[in-house]
Amino acid sequence: MARAATTSDVFNAIAERQRRQILVLLRAGERPVAELAHELGMTQPGASKHLRVLREVGLLKERKAGKQRLYRLDARGLRPVHEWTGGFEQLWNERFDRLDAYVQDLKHARREE
Template sequence: MARAATTSDVFNAIAEPRRREILVLLRAGERPATEVARELGMTQSGTSKHLRVLREVGLVRDRRAGKQRMYRLEARGLRPVHAWAGGFEQFWSESLDRLDAYVQELQPDEKE
């Protein structure tokens, strides 16, 4: 039986496209939650929920600045994703090497 979807780990948290959009936006630097909502055309409450999930799994950090809450990317939280995706690097490298060899075979021999 499949386990229920949770947001308790990084993989589940970034499965949500809006959360990935938030992470991309925060790559450029720290922003208040209100600006994140405005930039992405989201409601303030929806943005806050997504930011809470991202904070709980360690992908963003927040701090108070007056009445605003400022959020910034915590890229170290993406290490498990990087490690997992990196496992496919050899597959892609080998595939691209085979494609390159095939393209080279199709090229006319310069000596002819």
């Protein structure tokens, strides 16, 4: 066996810088492919591929408008990621404060020897 699929998994979909940039751009509203490609300095096929991945994990919706296809953000899929990381919030606040305190204690103890 080899690797986990990138599609059908939001965590993998947003692991790519350019895809994250696409999502950020689309926060301002729907846009056509060529515009996204241009603003992010990538080729049109490149943009289309990333858009496909994002669409397949449900983060994007597509809408036809004449020759263009307008992509729109559906941010709901990001919520699980937000919540998962949120499950560590206590730790990145509290626990390392405790560690700092512990380190401080060590320094004091050493100084007193």
